[in-house]
Amino acid sequence: MKSRPVLALAGGVGGAKLALGLSRILSPQQLTIVVNTGDDETFHGLHVSPDLDTVMYTLSGLANPETGWGLAGDAFAANSMLKRYGVPAWFNLGDKDIGTHLRRTELLNAGWTLSQVTAELCFRLGVRHPVVPMSDGRVATMVNTDQGSLPFQDYFVRLRCEPVAHDIEFRGTPPPSPAFVEALEGAGAIIYCPSNPFLSIAPILSLPGVRERIASFRGPRIAVSPIVGGQALRGPAAKLMGELGFDVSCAGVASWYRGICDTLVMDRADEGKKDAVAAFGLRPEVAGTVMVTDDDKTALARCVLELADEGAGT
DSSP: OOSSOEEEEEOHHHHHHHHHHHHTTSOTTTEEEEEOOTTOEEETTEEEOHHHHHHHHHHHTOBOTTTSSSBTTOOOHHHHHHHHTTOOOOSOOOHHHHHHHHHHHHHHHTTOOHHHHHHHHHHHHTOOSOEEESOSSOOEEEEEETTEEEEHHIIIIISTTOSOEEEEEEEOOOOOOHHHHHHHHHOSEEEEOSOOIIIIIHHHHTSTTHHHHHHTOOSOEEEEOSEETTEESSTTHHHHHHHTTOOSSHHHHHHHHTTTOSEEEEEGGGGGGHHHHHTTTOEEEEEOOOOOSHHHHHHHHHHHHHHHHHHHTO
16 A cells, blocks of 8 residues: 555464565554454453464464464373363463463453554564554353353354354444554555455444444455355354355355445455456456465565556555
8 A cells, every 4th residue: 555554454374464464565664463353262260362372373383384364382281181171171272372361361461452452462572563453342242042042252162163053243332442542543545354254344433433343444445256167265254154045155255245345355366256246246356375484474465556547546
């Protein structure tokens, strides 16, 4: 983006990958990454922020390259010991990762906001670009299923997304974080990273006033589809789309983003879906969206930023 800053909305591994690509092109003054916290949960007395940590670890170069989440070279001795004590420890916390959660919880208990804590952790890890929680208050993502209403981590990790989802709700209506509000007010473009629309982007949009602000945003709004060839690259996005009544394709993603997005970037494998995307009022663009290498991440980020420049008329 050649003029005003970029606001990127992210969550999960796919979101973190594009955020890394954007951070390699844009300066810290040009980019703010707002991250979903609807997945946050308390485990063993510790405040865990999975999406914030995934983005933070990715930008710091510490993420596990095999999984995309967690820390490279981490071990799980503490988790194994918890199981030995008979504690339900189905949410695996790595030994080094626990250090992050200990520090976060300590600072939160001392009266720091989640925004302040995140900034401190990023500073200590050498992350220069602003990584911002969507809110300093708590929002709980609940998946209503054939097995009842489930907290997200129970659905996603403990039950491995096996229950059939009927709908998703977000409990809690705190305001967006101050840095999120500032970034939204000053943004020249909004980029939806290839995150799960239902579980990573929707919680952000559920915050008071956010969807309305984005719907009336006059700059370019660009989304990258997390669905390629009818499949999700990671996570339960495809399964959820089908269960919630959406077409499991980039066209289904376009229908979800209708009214809050101008351009959908889809993978080359889905070029035949351009007309279906356009039918929902979004401009279809084709690029390589599967990010395996760091060069892939940078190339996709450059493509998205070029589209943003075109949309801004620069």
